[in-house]
């Protein structure tokens with residue numbers, strides 16, 4: 001609370017400062033001008049103490065890239081073990097730690113921080129604000145993250161090992177059967193949750209209060225809209241996650257029985273509470289992606305986004321529906337028929353607004369004068385491959401069918417299509433779209449195309465066959481498998497290694513682009529629209545200290 | 553307070569509220585399950601004797617026991633399945649044995665499948681109502697007296713009563729731990 005009120009004052013101060021600066025610059029004009037637009041501090045202090053939304057955005061993005069690589073190497077361990085049937089490389093307990101921590105890192109360390117980083121960079125630029133509304137809290141919400149992940153990763157090296165109960169940490173696996181390092185897992189989740197909540201509050205306050213005059217609600221770029229709705233989802237469900245891990249903590253260490261039948265609790269209740277968080281969480285990881293793709297497709301189709309208003313309403317209804325579908329993850333727990341039907345129909349209902357979105361993207365491209373720059377390539381791949389993930393979701397939503405699919409590789413295929421070719425591809429599309437704006441340099445286009453095509457092919461070799469082994473009955477989260485799955489798993493693993501290696505190209509492209517490259521103009525892409533293209537490239541350290549004029 | 557301050561305050565309250573809501577889900581879940589019989593938890597209170605008997609149909613009731621965490625007990629019903637008429641009283645004897653060389657306390661937790669049948673299972677007497685003390689090596693006959701409600705939905709033709717057996721020697725009284733207990 002304390003830091004919140006402080007922040008509040010400090011933005012007030014900043015606003016006052018900005019006002020006086022304007023006053024000064026009117027009288028003194030250009031000679032004092034450079035002084036106000038002072039650059040960042042030098043050295044490590046710049047990053048430790050910064051309250052600048054661009055610095056913080058960059059830190060989030062770099063952090064998320066590091067986590068993506070760490071989580072990715074765990075996936076490589078998993079795929080190496082599964083390359084052949086039988087146990088060869090790692091012992092099953094370590095394998096379980098790998099699947100668990102891979103999931104946790106990718107969800108909380110890679111996808112979510114990347115979106116927060118993009119929000120930090122782009123939301124103020126898109127709405128014509130000088131910074132985020134609560135800059136000091138912004139600094140906090142970033143800097144607690146490395147500690148959370150240090151705790152989580154550190155637990156892997158402790159006696160007994162890290163969490164091994166799956167990213168969903170179902171009780172009693174996480175209570176009765178887990179080791180003593182579970183407390184570290186719980187605290188790590190608590191810290192990640194606090195970071196997300198602070199980030200969400202910041203985004204909401206910024207969007208509500210800091211829009212430039214004339215930036216009305218229905219003029220907001222879709223990335224801003226989707227992030228606003230995501231932020232509300234975060235505020236609604238991250239505290240529930242915090243409550244869930246707290247109950248796990250007290251059940252394990254303090255003798256409560258929330259999830260323990262012996263003391264009157266119920267392990268199935270764990271799943272209800274977890275998925276009440278969990279399903280909105282998966283939409284937290286996809287709504288900002290919808291926003292990014294909705295910015296990119298019009299720019300390279302040279303047309304306005306088709307059905308802007310319907311996009312906003314579709315996003316809001318997806319967010320609302322995401323609260324009443326959670327038990328589709330629990331069809332096999334033995335719910336009564338009425339419950340199964342309710343959750344089946346509401347789940348299927350979600351695909352209606354999702355379908356509206358896909359339709360709008362396709363309609364935007366329809367008869368546009370398309371060009372296929374790298375961000376557009378990723379965006380188109382997103383539309384196609386995310387839709388495949390949506391279809392497998394629909395299949396899983398059919399209750400009687402889910403009894404067969406549940407806990408098989410079919411589910412793994414589903415959520416990797418929506419998360420890797422969905423969320424991650426959209427993040428890459430966004431990075432390629434805005435990186436020239438951030439650095440002032442064009443990236444190495446040839447290398448970026450190599451990155452795209454290699455990723456596109458390998459990701460499908462990696463995840464598409466998982467549908468088949470899943471339908472054939474291969475269970476998920478198992479270090480060994482029956483012989484008939486051997487060939488497919490070898491193919492999957494090869495796809496996995498290829499996809500993993502391709503991402504190193506991404507690192508190279510980004511690194512080279514930060515170091516130098518062809519200079520780009522303010523409007524990097526000729527048909528791109530939005531306030532972010534009106535500031536110089538690279539975007540100056542301070543932007544929109546005087547609110548921009550919004551065209552009608 | 554500025555409008556920004558108010559917004560921040562409201563958002564902070566919303567977070568605290570949702571944290572509390574996570575815990576409120578615990579009693580809500582129990583209430584919801586009591587009403588709907590969702591989770592197959594039968595009542596742990598002694599029921600009244602039935603007045604009518606539905607002689608027109610027969611329901612198969614199966615009994616299974618499951619020893620949790622290698623608790624040192626052997627428990628099994630003397631009949632695996634019995635056929636009953638709704639409303640008619642039945643008695644089943646469970647043989648329980650403490651196979652360890654120490655005195656132990658045992659607690660059985662019942663659960664019914666399909667879950668919706670739970671609220672139609674009325675127990676007059678059940679060893680699961682209390683914890684059972686079993687001396688080292690002791691063997692005991694534990695009784696269950698129950699009847700099935702005549703209102704049992706017609707589509708349920710068989711149901712299973714499952715007991716999970718816990719060793720509670722250390723943790724003492726059942727329900728002494730707080731939390732989701734009833």
Ligand code: HEM
Nearest residue numbers: 282286328329351390393394396397406407411415418419
């Ligand atoms: C048309 C939309 C969607 C439908 C109908 C749908 C449906 C489902 C269903 C029924 C399951 C449970 C499968 C099972 O465990 O048996 C599931 C799992 C999952 N879905 Fe989706 N889904 C959709 C979109 C998404 C999106 C957009 C995301 C995330 C970006 C997502 C992420 C996940 C994840 C992570 C799981 C697995 C969770 C786990 O058990 O570890 N889904 N989905």
Ligand SMILES: [Cu+2]
Nearest residue numbers: 279282328329
């Ligand atoms: Cu879901």
